[in-house]
Amino acid sequence: MPDIRAPTLLESIALGGASCVFTVNFTHPIETVKTRMQVTGDGLGVVVRNTLKNEGVGSFWKGIVWAWGREGSYASIKLGGYAPVRDALGASGADAPFYLKFAAGALTGGVGSVVGNPFDVLKTLAQANQGKSVGLTTLVSNMYTEQGIAGFYRGVSANIARACVLNATKMGVYDVSKGYVTNATGWNRKDVKTSFCSATIAGFFMTLTVSPFDRVRTALMSQPPDAKIYNGFGDAFAKIIAESGPASLWRGFIPIWARFAPTATIQLLTIEVLYDAAGLKSI
Template identity: 30%
Template sequence: MPTTIPSTKPISPWYHVKQSGGLTPLEMGVNFGLVGASCVAAQGTVHWTRTAMVQQQLAGMRGEQPLGMLAQTGSIWRSEGIRGLYRGFSAAALREATYSSLRFGLYEPLKVALDSSGGTKELPVWKKVTAGLVAGAGAAAIASPTDLLMIQMASSKQFPPPTMYQVATEVIARDGVKGLYRGLGTTVTRAAVLGATKMATYDVIKTELRRAGWTEGPGLVFTASVATGLAITVTTSPATNMQTLIMSGNVGGGGGMVNAAAEILRRQGPVGFFRGFGMQWARFGPYAVVQFAVWESLRNACGIGAI
């Protein structure tokens, strides 16, 4: 009777076992760090647009004449130089390293959790939207203080600009630790809309372009990124304006989203919800291109593969 020889092939540890989404648990963990690095890099290229956008959004609420995109940027540059345009970058970098790492890093694990087919079928769009929404809202709740610090630093008229430590100390001395979470509801709402729009739009557009014959490469990433940047600018502009109003602490509207929306509508009309749209697009468009390009490159370098 023939003797059965046991297989000597080693069993892969659990963290090397592919999930239905195509990544191992170890790769999902590495992906958190890669996305954080890509988001900080992207923010470094476009942070000046966020500073100018905050000043644009608050001008109308302060009773000042809002400047156009180029005029606002030029005004800050002439009076403060590059340092003024990069007000709040330290808080913005911390935000990207926490909020964005969680928002993007949680997207694929959530897709796996929602995939009842075990990876044999394309995930429905509504599940991709749900994964992006949950990841964005959860990450925003954790990182909300960094948003508040960044907005207060960007909106300050003080020169040289206050440091993140100075702003945090002032907020805590005035309102306690809970003051760092002012505007949390608006931040979570904005992040949920942004997360649902950004990852789902990018994912769906790449999928459709692949079906149309496009191959992986810079052209595919650039096209999907540009379309994604425009989509999130449209969907998040109202919440972004309310967030700036609430978190700046320089004007009324600290009572929450409803009060902030009423203030914007009363002082500026419906157009107030889209104040700074050009600057938002100038940020989201290049940010999406840089972030996705760096992220995809880092994933490929680590052997994880494309999104």
């Protein structure tokens, strides 16, 4: 039996990207519902009913092409880059300080968000559009004509903040939870049951910490290409609270949780399976 080794950065990013692109096909409809709830202010039932009635089942997958691009860039770095960066920081051991694991997740999440921001903007615009679907080239052309390259980086400050918090929580809690689960059950870290339980725990804490950042990011990214309602993260944050109250920062909490829990679970289970198939060390 070959020795199990830690993956290289490129190997890990490639396997992370594969797991994320696979996962988004199942979770994209939930993301679409969440985005529309945040943009319109309507409840879960109203959004689902109106979307189904007015646009059909296929509309829940609006923007899926941009989602593939986002997962293949941003998500591959935030998920696949975590283990190599964590190891480089000297935090691979089960007893390593949590803040180092948190830092590794924040770093890879932040870098990934910058790389994937253009796909994120286009995905959000496609999902928020409740009319006839806009073609890929038309959407890109309109954005570039009206706002230039800067248009593809609208909301980047909110996206970086969100990504740092999200990935730090997701990977840090997942990593630490694996230690608690193995100690409590006797399962090893590579056991599917260990990964499932740890990913479920991480999904819950992700929702608590990320929802406000997600709300602000959606507000910034869903602005029409020819309009600018908010002047950056701070302005959007203040206006949302002034107009809708602090609780509105957690608007769409249920669909966010409904997306995060299965997304984290499927992504992390898939990358663990891919690691194992390649003879690589588990996260």
